[in-house]
Amino acid sequence: MHWPQVLEYPTGYDLPSTAEEILGGFQVLETPTFNDTWAKFERLHASGKARAIGVSNFSIKTLEQLFKTGKIVPAVNQVEMHPYFADTELLEYCRSKGIVVTAYSPTGLAKVRSDPTLVALAKKYNVAPAQIILAWHLARGVVTVPKSSNAGRQKENLTLATLREEDLAAVTALDRNERCEVWTKFGPDGKMLGWTREQYGW
Ligand SMILES: NC(=O)c1ccc[n+]([C@@H]2O[C@H](COP(=O)([O-])OP(=O)(O)OC[C@H]3O[C@@H](n4cnc5c(N)ncnc54)[C@H](OP(=O)(O)O)[C@@H]3O)[C@@H](O)[C@H]2O)c1
Secondary structure, three states, rough: OOOOOOOOOOOOOOOOHHHHHHOOOOOOOOOOOOHHHHHHHHHHHHHHOOOOOOOOOHHHHHHHHHHHOOOOOOOOEEOOOOEEEOOOOHHHHHHHOOOOOEEEEEOHHHHHHHOOHHHHHHHHHHHHHHHHHHHHHHHHOOOOOOOOHHHHHHHHHOOOOOOOHHHHHHHHHOOOOOOOHHHHHHOOOOOEEOHHHHHHHO
């Protein structure tokens, strides 16, 4: 389940991509709720058509709401996570429930990859900053889905150094609770993709 809210997609659109579409172009529906959708997922799971079912962009708040009616614990919660947004509380919560966290935008966009601490660590280990970040995720037990259209960088992202404890701590210390993705910017009405921060539990 990509998001906790239900969006009616305009004909011809797949995913919202521009700020206008993200902030205004989509109608949020009251029903079905994500609890209703999860019940349908559970039926798919029971039928054997899905071996595992999971969620994305769920917070502790929305996961708690899901557990009110859900019988199956999501196999995975895919969320934005990188050194500027380490979200350790959500990671620990998911771990306590047996939910695997997958980091999207795992390398945190160019803004994070060019952080001086990460650039210095990359020099120290003779790798790219993205490799330092991915090694940090793995050390935290987080699954990553890095994306690269470049064969050389795809290879880089598969060959990771093992970071020393103090270097892992230095990456964690970069956390500043900053979501970097475009769809995490809220509009003047306090909404992003039709929901407020409070509804998301952010
Ligand atoms: N569930 C959700 O709501 C959600 C939201 C966002 C994203 N996602 C998924 O998460 C996946 C990854 O997300 P993402 O593409 O935003 O994050 P990402 O992998 O952290 O960033 C991709 C960007 O990083 C660059 N890059 C990759 N490896 C690099 C390296 N070693 N050195 C320097 N630059 C590097 C890529 O450029 P090049 O291509 O030029 O190498 C690309 O511009 C995608 O599959 C996406 O669909 C899911």
